[in-house]
Amino acid sequence: MGYETILVKKEGKVVTITLNRPQSLNFLDPIMGGxxxxxxxxxEKDEGVGAVVVTGAGRAFSAGGDVKFMKEDHTAHEFYQRxxxxxxxxxxxxCLPKPIVAAVNGPAVGGGCSIxxxxxxxxxxxxxxxxxAFVRIGLIPDCGGIFLLSRRIGLTRAKDLVLTGRTIDAREAERMGMINRVVPAEALEEETRKLAQELAAGPTMAMGIAKRLLNQSYESDFDALLRLENSHQALLRLTEDHREGVKAFFEKRKPQFKGR
Structure with a gap:
């Protein structure tokens, strides 16, 4: 089954998902969400995939929700369902147990920023x-924006961006800790490809568990998380990837992980 609003391409162990509505700055709606x-x-189901890239077609990453839709009248229940x-x-x-890299090629606004x-x-x-920018139209961040933004940059900076709705450039986003790295526009695709390939070549099971525990760390107390670390570490000791990693360490070579 094909796609109407996105492009999906697999190269090696990396899947690239491109938001593909360039004429409308890749706006989000239920079709694209689905x-x-x-x-x-x-x-997630494809054992041959080790990492995912998400990017946008054209000059924007995503401008978020369809503002034209908001001109129409709907009940609160109808909008909630949407x-x-x-x-x-x-x-x-x-929740994807594989690393995801966002390659932000242009404006990431509202729900697009949340992606x-x-x-x-x-x-x-x-x-x-x-x-x-939700405050500019009398709304609050959605698509997990409040949760995700405050986790990345802290409450003080998150309140600044949410309550003012101001736009920041990539350099300021980097200084805030919102993003990992700024690269020249012409190098974005190549730098993203290299990072995604590096992640895809890693021990998928270990990275998936690490991702889940990091996401849980804000809700768990120290002792609970320590127990989770210990139990998962004990299980990972039994994996092929762990044995390969130890073997490669002593043989002074790069490990060849298989995600098992």
Missing amino acids: ELERALGDA MESITRFIRSMT ALAADMILAAETATFAE
Whole structure:
């Protein structure tokens, strides 16, 4: 089954998902949300996939929700149902047991900013911008934006961006700790490819567990997380990837992980 609003391409162990509505700055709606959820589910089930890249077609990463839709009259229940259908893919991103890299090629606004924040690592072109602009139309961040933004940059900075709705450039986003790295626009695709390939070549099971425990760390107390670390570490000791990693260490070579 094909896709209407996204492009999905697999190269080696990396799947690239491209938001593909360039004429409308890759706006989000239930169709795109459902297709993103399906593509992420396929990537999770495919043992040959070690990492996922999310990027945008054209000059924007994503301008977020369809503001034209908001001109129409809907009940609160109708709008809630619409948001539920759109945002399920955000849970898929945060729960995917494989690393996700967002390659932000242009404006990431509103829900588009949340998509980037839901990735595990964010590379941004020098021309990229970020905005949680909801306050400008009397709304609050959605698609997990409040949760994801405050976790990345802390409450003080998150309140600044959410309550003012101001736009920041990639350099300021990097200084805030919102993103991992800024690269020249012409180098974004190549730098993202190299990072994704590096992650995809890693021990998938260990990285998936590490991702889950990091995400749980804000809700867990120290002792509970310590017990989780110990139990998962004991299980990972039995994996082929661990044995290969130890063997490669003593043989002074690069390990060849298989995700098992």
